[in-house]
Amino acid sequence: MADHTDSYYAATATAHAPWPSLRGRISCDVCIIGGGFTGISSALFLSEAGYDVVVLEAVRVGFGASGRNGGQVVNAWSRDVDAIGARYGEATAQRCGAMMFEGGEIIRDRIDRYAIQCDYRPGGIFAALSGRQMRALEAQAQRWAHYGNTGLQLLDEQQMRTVIASERYCGGLLDRLGGHLHPLNLVLGEAEAVRRHGGRLFEHSAVTGVRYGAPNVVRTARGEVHATTLLFAGNAYLAADLEPRLAAKSMPCGSQIVATEPLSADLALSLLPGNHCVEDGNYLLDYFRLSADNRLLYGGGVVYGAREPADIAGLIRSKLEKTFPQLRGIRFDYAWSGNFLLTLSRLPQMGRLEHNVYYMQGDSGHGVTHTHLCGRLIAELLRGDAERFDTFARLPHLPFPGGRRLQVPLTALGACWYALRDRLGR
Numbered sequence: 001m002a003d004h005t006d007s008y009y010a011a012t013a014t015a016h017a018p019w020p021s022l023r024g025r026i027s028c029d030v031c032i033i034g035g036g037f038t039g040i041s042s043a044l045f046l047s048e049a050g051y052d053v054v055v056l057e058a059v060r061v062g063f064g065a066s067g068r069n070g071g072q073v074v075n076a077w078s079r080d081v082d083a084i085g086a087r088y089g090e091a092t093a094q095r096c097g098a099m100m101f102e103g104g105e106i107i108r109d110r111i112d113r114y115a116i117q118c119d120y121r122p123g124g125i126f127a128a129l130s131g132r133q134m135r136a137l138e139a140q141a142q143r144w145a146h147y148g149n150t151g152l153q154l155l156d157e158q159q160m161r162t163v164i165a166s167e168r169y170c171g172g173l174l175d176r177l178g179g180h181l182h183p184l185n186l187v188l189g190e191a192e193a194v195r196r197h198g199g200r201l202f203e204h205s206a207v208t209g210v211r212y213g214a215p216n217v218v219r220t221a222r223g224e225v226h227a228t229t230l231l232f233a234g235n236a237y238l239a240a241d242l243e244p245r246l247a248a249k250s251m252p253c254g255s256q257i258v259a260t261e262p263l264s265a266d267l268a269l270s271l272l273p274g275n276h277c278v279e280d281g282n283y284l285l286d287y288f289r290l291s292a293d294n295r296l297l298y299g300g301g302v303v304y305g306a307r308e309p310a311d312i313a314g315l316i317r318s319k320l321e322k323t324f325p326q327l328r329g330i331r332f333d334y335a336w337s338g339n340f341l342l343t344l345s346r347l348p349q350m351g352r353l354e355h356n357v358y359y360m361q362g363d364s365g366h367g368v369t370h371t372h373l374c375g376r377l378i379a380e381l382l383r384g385d386a387e388r389f390d391t392f393a394r395l396p397h398l399p400f401p402g403g404r405r406l407q408v409p410l411t412a413l414g415a416c417w418y419a420l421r422d423r424l425g426r
Helices: 037-048 081-088 090-097 102-113 131-146 157-163 183-196 265-271 312-323 367-382 387-393 403-424
Strands: 024-033 053-056 121-128 152-156 171-180 200-202 207-211 216-220 223-232 251-260 277-280 286-290 296-304 332-342 349-354 357-361
Touching (some): 024 037, 024 216, 037 053, 037 183, 037 357, 037 367, 053 223, 081 090, 081 131, 090 387, 102 171, 102 183, 121 131, 131 152, 157 171, 171 277, 183 200, 286 312, 312 332, 357 367
Parallel strands (some): 024 053, 024 223, 121 277, 223 357
Antiparallel strands (some): 121 171, 207 216, 251 296, 251 332, 277 286, 286 296, 349 357
């Protein structure tokens, strides 16, 4: 697919004519900067509610993390409700817990309602590499069941061998409310639904400047949008100088994925008999799943500061072959990188910059589900119900220590400590 990174998703995306670039001056109720899951989910909820919505995307819809990620529908956030409760109080944890599985529900509803062909398959496994990780999963299962997830099953070491053909794992947790899909096809299908509801989408329309006011004025190279309300939804692909207050609170990070050559149906089924997606319990985790055409998609690692690795395949091969020695020497047909936005708390950030100017960013690796919840929350807010939006807006959004010059080395140093704990199994 032209203008997208050279990924498996771009190569297998549903054929779709590009949206036009913005030319001239237009007006709307809500202008959204960013055509990924956050922006498109928000646009769909708002256009369904009758708002006149404009989406400005710098490259193509789904160009960033939304069209490059592992395709895993993972519930909750990078910090679970126990950590939220310990840091911000039990009342905040309860409010967050009530929303923990809503993003996945929204995705399944969107797929059904708009007949989006994105290869959705139910079921995700959290895989434990140590006794410590398994004990954490047992506690997680209790917490998630408390908040209404009835689709959980703890797996011992022997049961794990029946769902993953690997000897690495001592146990795991199956979440039947998780799953996996083709993320680029999902965001393209949702964008088409926005168009059907009257929303206007513009690609190759990078925002060059913003003037806050009544209305807010958003400028591109060849046009401008006058909007009553403005939403920043660019995440890791938002230009840092466009709104420095957002850049100071977050850091782009890269993750890498490969897609193998197509496997025989028998080999694919032997690797993952239930066709579940998997992520392990390490701080710098690995994740993998099968595609609809029986490729293994395998990702892992983090590059702080969103640098492009010189040898993605080399970085991932050792990880993949450690998990599945039976695939040693397998050909990789695709290898790509994508950026996600990390926050210091590892929790997503929502808030207000000015009157009728909002932002939602920093999903810290759990963006597929949370971005869909974001869309519902901003729609609730604009209809006058700010309670759930403000649950996240009230969380402290702290800058990384050391400013932009030191945020990468300091974060990498901290990650080294956690990676050492992973290797020691502590």
